[in-house]
Amino acid sequence: MGLIDQAVDALETEIGNLKLNAQDAVEQLDADLSGAVYDTILTTKLGKVIGWAQKNALWPATFGLACCAIEMMAMANSRWDAARFGAEVFRASPRQADLMIVSGRVSQKMAPVLTRIYEQMPEPKWVIAMGACSSCGGIFNNYAIVQGVDRWVPVDVYVPGCPPGPEALIYGVIKLQEKILNNAGSDKARMRAA
Amino acid sequence: MNSEEIIEKLKSAKGDKLKDTEVTLGDAIVHLEPGSLHEVAEFLKSDPDLHFDYLSCISGVDYLDLEREPRFECVYELHSMDKNHSIRLRVGVPEEEPSVPTVKDLWPAAIYPEREIYDMFGLTIEGHDEQKRLLMPEEWEGHPLRRDYDLTREKVAFSHNLDFKEELVKEKVPTRYKPNQV
Amino acid sequence: MSVAEEGLLERNKDTMTLNMGPQHPSTHGVFRVVLEMDGEMVRSSDPDIGYLHTGIEKTGETKLYAHCIPMTDRLDYLNPPGNNLAFCLSVEKLLQTEIPARADYLRVIMCELTRVASHLLWLGTHALDIGAMTVFLYCWRERELILDLNEMISGVRMMTSYVRVGGVMKDATPEWIAGVKHVVDILPEKVDEYESLLTRNPIWMDRTIGAGVMTKEEAIQWSMSGPCLRASGVNFDFRKQRPYSRYQDFKFDVPVLTNGDVYDRYRVRVAEIRQSREIIKQAIENLPEGPYKVEDNKISLPDRDKLKTSMEALIHHFKLVSEGVKVPEGETYVPTEGPRGEVGFYIVSDGSGIPYRMKLRAPSFMAIPGMCAMMRGSYIADVVAIIGSVDIVMGEVDR
DSSP: OHHHHHHHHHHHHHHHHHHHHHHHHHHHHHHHHHHHHHHHHHHHHHHHHHHHHHHTTOOEEOOBOSHHHHHHHHHTSSSSOGGGGTOOOOBSSGGGOSEEEEESOOBTTTHHHHHHHHHHSOSSOEEEEEHHHHHHOTTOOSTTBOSOGGGTSOOSEEEOSSSOOHHHHHHHHHHHHHHHHHHTTSHHHHHHHO | OOHHHHHHHHHHHHGGGEEEEEEETTEEEEEEOGGGHHHHHHHHHHOTTTOOOEEEEEEEEEOTTTTOSSSEEEEEEEEOTTTOOEEEEEEEEOSSSOEEEOOTTTOGGGHHHHHHHHHHHOOEEETOSOOOOSSSOTTOOSOTTSTTSOSOSBOOOOSTTGGGHHHHBOSOOOOOOOGGGO | OHHHHHHHHHSOTTSEEEEEOSSOTTSSSSOEEEEEEETTEEEEEEEEOOTTOOOHHHHHTTSOHHHHHHHHHTTSTTOHHHHHHHHHHHHHHHHTOOOOHHHHHHHHHHHHHHHHHHHHHHHHHHHHHHTOHHHHHHHHHHHHHHHHHHHHHHSOSSOOOOEETTEESSOOOHHHHHHHHHHHHHHHHHHHHHHHHHTTOHHHHHHHTTSSOOOHHHHHHTTOOTHHHHHTTOOOOHHHHSOOTTGGGSOOOOOOOSSOSHHHHHHHHHHHHHHHHHHHHHHHHTOOOSOSBOSOTTTSOOOGGGGGTOHHHHHHHHHHHHHOOOOOSEEEEEEEEETTEEEEEEEEEOSSSSEEEEEEEOHHHHHHHHHHHHHTTSBHHHHHHHHHHHTOOHHHHHO
């Protein structure tokens, strides 16, 4: 009987300690967040709303270069409808676009034109490197092709394939939407818009 | 007319201007010097039986690795629309005098292939007043399709040689382009 | 650029220079043309190409013949089997082999299906440029059926690499044959639908009749080929004049019109879709039995199940994959008829398994000076219609 009593006592003290620890922890958290709660929650929520709006209305700039452009046009067509994801309005002027889908191989003569178009796009802007040639040079490892468009512009999503089917490109756009939403309201997103 | 008859007609009219003729795999082929190209081409176009009025394409070949003289060759492929026959003119261009007379007065479509030959092989075209690069950027140096021009300056980086990436990229290909300059 | 600056000093100060830059929704690829405009009329045009130069010809000089075939897919990326076929015909002419009948028929079916797909794509984008967006959505819907067939037989939607040296890649399966028959059945009513939207449409006729006229002599001088040549009155089609791949077995017409303007080119291409449908129908109904590639194992790979039992098959497979087809020395050129015109490869071989020089004769490349000659004297709105009607693909222009 003595042993059981001792065990009961030990358990009771342990439970009591845990309760005290938990209470301490909660008080600590309360103290940490009390000053900043109002501020971060408001801006984070607002940032999330802005991010949701941005991701659902990505306007691609027409930057079809080669074979991948055909699959990009197929994505905008009736079978794989990109309009469901908000990305149907292909703007011809880069000043009105926020997504540049580099679809096709970028040659040495085209690379400065690519950067110029990228610079003309207003912030926030994103780049999808569609296909193997814009991601890493593809099957063309030679003097004429830029081995990866990320040597000239920063890329957010790489979509592999030669050419990637429209369903793969839509998956890439969805991943970009997830990226926008995950970074929404954070410092990264605020720096983009600045 | 089949290929043998074409060659016979050409030899009987301009035999002294030709270096060599052959009929291989059913194609009529004529070997020429650059100096006699224009005269033979004009005859081929104006003769009523031959009437080669359509220029299909002009190719350049660099025979450096096969060690053949002359080093370069310009190959003209001609068709006839109404007579339905073809001929191939192979003009050997030596390395010491890399120039070929233009045929753009006979076939205006020749301006683009001739510019491409200048761009890719470095052969100057006499009489072509717009001798500038076609496919490569304006300030590019070198003629890419020559056999002594490297295909690429950069090896592929794998996971086993990733540490030595800086050594792999020997020298950035000179593009003479900086984004602000354009 | 420096060239435009030099030109500006010489040009007439009364004209305005307009740059239709490489990034433009209506130029069908990265094509740049600098227009000298006098008000709305174009006085002269100066094209600038090279924005898609890929160095495929030089890369081909380092690869085996079988490895060059996927590269040829990406030259004219709307006609991959046609490019493959032109390449293989030149190689097979040097090898002097006979291709079995079933392989020829399968090649013809794939090439004609791709011709239909290319013309549908052309019609969709051309109509979109001129302003008819509905046609764009309709044409591409039919094109998806053909791309599904591609995927069924080769695994890839666009760059099929189906035509190989010595035959084709894979035999036709019953599902594929049924799919082709389905496309053949529904195609005429769909083409009627597109024609009902455009051919007698007064807006379409106003915009395209009389624009970009090219006479018969000009078309031959400027080396136009394919539908552009036939719309100007020249009755020349390589499938009829120099039949290759058993095209002489099929009965089809070659549409030829005389005015040589944008409207005629449109009508020629739509008629060609109908004629291609006839060819596919005859080919799929009379598909002969037999091997789908050359039996000679020095040229085409042996069947995989023979590799387990036959020593010769194993050795041939090893040799073909590691060293490639040994093509005899020589050089040759075989012209074929692609959707854009005369496609051919000039191949120089040095006796090994790697081509010494492979050059593509691209119809769009030769058509560009002619197209710019058409633009002179037309209005700026017609420039878009003209570029669309000549149907250039920059992949084969710049190679």
